Amino acid sequence: MKTGRLEAFSDGVLAIAITIMVLEMKAPDDTSFKALLMITPVFTSYILSFIYLGIYWNNHHHLMQVSQKVNGKILWANLHLLFWLSLIPFTTSWIGENEHYTETLPVFVYGFVLLMCACAYFLLEKALIQYHDDNSELHKLSKRRLKDYASFIIYVIALPLAYINTWLSILCYVLVAIFWLVPDRRLEKAPE
Amino acid sequence: MKTGRLEAFSDGVLAIAITIMVLEMKAPDDTSFKALLMITPVFTSYILSFIYLGIYWNNHHHLMQVSQKVNGKILWANLHLLFWLSLIPFTTSWIGENEHYTETLPVFVYGFVLLMCACAYFLLEKALIQYHDDNSELHKLSKRRLKDYASFIIYVIALPLAYINTWLSILCYVLVAIFWLVPDRRLEKAPE
Amino acid sequence: MKTGRLEAFSDGVLAIAITIMVLEMKAPDDTSFKALLMITPVFTSYILSFIYLGIYWNNHHHLMQVSQKVNGKILWANLHLLFWLSLIPFTTSWIGENEHYTETLPVFVYGFVLLMCACAYFLLEKALIQYHDDNSELHKLSKRRLKDYASFIIYVIALPLAYINTWLSILCYVLVAIFWLVPDRRLEKAPE
Amino acid sequence: MKTGRLEAFSDGVLAIAITIMVLEMKAPDDTSFKALLMITPVFTSYILSFIYLGIYWNNHHHLMQVSQKVNGKILWANLHLLFWLSLIPFTTSWIGENEHYTETLPVFVYGFVLLMCACAYFLLEKALIQYHDDNSELHKLSKRRLKDYASFIIYVIALPLAYINTWLSILCYVLVAIFWLVPDRRLEKAPE
Numbered sequence: 001m002k003t004g005r006l007e008a009f010s011d012g013v014l015a016i017a018i019t020i021m022v023l024e025m026k027a028p029d030d031t032s033f034k035a036l037l038m039i040t041p042v043f044t045s046y047i048l049s050f051i052y053l054g055i056y057w058n059n060h061h062h063l064m065q066v067s068q069k070v071n072g073k074i075l076w077a078n079l080h081l082l083f084w085l086s087l088i089p090f091t092t093s094w095i096g097e098n099e100h101y102t103e104t105l106p107v108f109v110y111g112f113v114l115l116m117c118a119c120a121y122f123l124l125e126k127a128l129i130q131y132h133d134d135n136s137e138l139h140k141l142s143k144r145r146l147k148d149y150a151s152f153i154i155y156v157i158a159l160p161l162a163y164i165n166t167w168l169s170i171l172c173y174v175l176v177a178i179f180w181l182v183p184d185r186r187l188e189k190a191p192e
Numbered sequence: 193m194k195t196g197r198l199e200a201f202s203d204g205v206l207a208i209a210i211t212i213m214v215l216e217m218k219a220p221d222d223t224s225f226k227a228l229l230m231i232t233p234v235f236t237s238y239i240l241s242f243i244y245l246g247i248y249w250n251n252h253h254h255l256m257q258v259s260q261k262v263n264g265k266i267l268w269a270n271l272h273l274l275f276w277l278s279l280i281p282f283t284t285s286w287i288g289e290n291e292h293y294t295e296t297l298p299v300f301v302y303g304f305v306l307l308m309c310a311c312a313y314f315l316l317e318k319a320l321i322q323y324h325d326d327n328s329e330l331h332k333l334s335k336r337r338l339k340d341y342a343s344f345i346i347y348v349i350a351l352p353l354a355y356i357n358t359w360l361s362i363l364c365y366v367l368v369a370i371f372w373l374v375p376d377r378r379l380e381k382a383p384e
Numbered sequence: 385m386k387t388g389r390l391e392a393f394s395d396g397v398l399a400i401a402i403t404i405m406v407l408e409m410k411a412p413d414d415t416s417f418k419a420l421l422m423i424t425p426v427f428t429s430y431i432l433s434f435i436y437l438g439i440y441w442n443n444h445h446h447l448m449q450v451s452q453k454v455n456g457k458i459l460w461a462n463l464h465l466l467f468w469l470s471l472i473p474f475t476t477s478w479i480g481e482n483e484h485y486t487e488t489l490p491v492f493v494y495g496f497v498l499l500m501c502a503c504a505y506f507l508l509e510k511a512l513i514q515y516h517d518d519n520s521e522l523h524k525l526s527k528r529r530l531k532d533y534a535s536f537i538i539y540v541i542a543l544p545l546a547y548i549n550t551w552l553s554i555l556c557y558v559l560v561a562i563f564w565l566v567p568d569r570r571l572e573k574a575p576e
Numbered sequence: 577m578k579t580g581r582l583e584a585f586s587d588g589v590l591a592i593a594i595t596i597m598v599l600e601m602k603a604p605d606d607t608s609f610k611a612l613l614m615i616t617p618v619f620t621s622y623i624l625s626f627i628y629l630g631i632y633w634n635n636h637h638h639l640m641q642v643s644q645k646v647n648g649k650i651l652w653a654n655l656h657l658l659f660w661l662s663l664i665p666f667t668t669s670w671i672g673e674n675e676h677y678t679e680t681l682p683v684f685v686y687g688f689v690l691l692m693c694a695c696a697y698f699l700l701e702k703a704l705i706q707y708h709d710d711n712s713e714l715h716k717l718s719k720r721r722l723k724d725y726a727s728f729i730i731y732v733i734a735l736p737l738a739y740i741n742t743w744l745s746i747l748c749y750v751l752v753a754i755f756w757l758v759p760d761r762r763l764e765k766a767p768e
Contacts, residue, residue: 005203006253008199008584009206009207011581011588012204015207015585015589015592016212017211018589020211020592022593022596022665022666023599023665027673028670054655061577061581061651064581075253076246076250079246086242090217093219094220097219098223103223105225106223181652197395197448198445201395201399204395204396205402208399208403212404268442271438271441275431281406285411286412297417298415301420385641392583392584396592397591397594399591459634459637460634460757463626470598471598474598489607489612493612
């Protein structure tokens, strides 16, 4: 099987997930500046989630670029990733409901879904590497894991932090996003 | 006609159906753990429906992989399948409204839509086989029907069971899903 | 310019339009059979609109199949068609709000949008024919217009009928749908 | 990297953005002509936003047509553009809430998002030009900037005008739309 349709389907789900979040941003009730400010928390979490989904789309794009074929296992690993990514709009909407981001549970759940997305992506990568014995580019990926491991560790630290101070958790989530946004040229050359 | 655009359109509809279900999962009203638990039934039915739509996408993907051409009849058989699949988010939302899944009608309707999806898929397969006289791979499909027939029988049993105990019906739906999730290597080699 | 991306974009818009209609079918408030019956009008109009959008997708698919290139004018003729098609979910939702379909205005507006879709499709076809001087298949289309003209006439009759009896209008809309659903082999051979 | 998947993803997001706006047009509460008139402002702003998104899709289509490759920077410039375009449904919904378009803030925010879209598109174009040293068609774009600059200037004028008279701002937005709708043959030949 070729990767074409898996890419098309993933593009579809990601495009919808990234766009329906904006549906949660209901138009303010009146036209005052105060009413506009009321949607700031939803808007802020929309930006973060947009960036996260953008990162996943980018990485997925790169991953498929170096892959040539898929099997049933990979299709399901991909659907598993899409499942967790599809929950991001839900958690974004919940986290954005609280004006000051001080409620523990939404921040915790948001981080948990991000962690599960990272795990699902890791599993997809593994399934692809396993299926392409002879693909040197994919195998190189399995050696460059600094960023992946760092993200995992930060998420795992961020989750309990939500019970101490939600802003510390959010800082961790932002940190991971920045981590992946910065072009990874130097990291790629860093020793493992 | 080539299969390309039929695949693209089906991917679009399936990607939307699989993602809009998450829109039914409204963010909890408050940030308590209890409020989060309240969405458990919606979440559980979301998982089952996600897996079902995933199975259909996978099978559709395989079916189109071995097909080369489509005619008007196949286009409509495909739209017929998409119609029933597009009803899954609606039934998922209804079944998820009841905290303990003990209401007969939503469980019955959920199963009925699944049964109609199976029928529609069967008709699509038949239309494809009929149009490809010379395609041995598609014709092989018409001989391996164990899974299809078993699913039909389980659905037909599950529907009246909803009037006795809804959990028995749900068990049947889960059974069929597992049935299709398990790689069918052994089944393929099983004698007919 | 190739037709590829125009097709992809149109597929996207049509797939969304056909699927979001189902969002209007809110899960019934309770689990009684009566509550399920309450959504019958929405469901019935959903079926009709699904078939209409399916017909347009099918015809669009055929039209693009015989076209090789597009220009700016065709892109806008296509967007114009998508605009009217995107209004179908809105009119479907309005027409489905009335349990007995006896209200004039929703039925009138539904028919008006269908008429505008037909006009927009006609304009798109014309723009394509004009741009492909040397395409005999497209030019053949401009000679087989029986169905198009019949549809126009039926729509124009159906609109004022909504002020006499809404069911007569709905009958007209159903008639046109059947008209296009029936394979047009005989019609194609009919003398013009 | 090829442009294929970037186009597919952008098509997806644009198709969803252009279609979900129609979800904001709730079916009127009753079936009177007055109730239908009530949705006129939402409908009018839907038309304008549909045209704007259509223009961006068209231009994006042309831009990608002359590009052959993308890098990480271009992927993010594209996501940045999609972010601002995804906000158009939200601002459309807000601007359409006020029956007479006389409220300053929604009109201001609508124009601000349009300005940011224009900036994001400009950045995407720049990133593409920079990456294609040897692409004469893309480089020609960087010389024909009359329309871009004119649009920027009109937006910048339109924003403060919203505090004087909202209709003047709206006129500016319409003007820019017409500006881009008119085929740019003459402009292309105009001296820079």
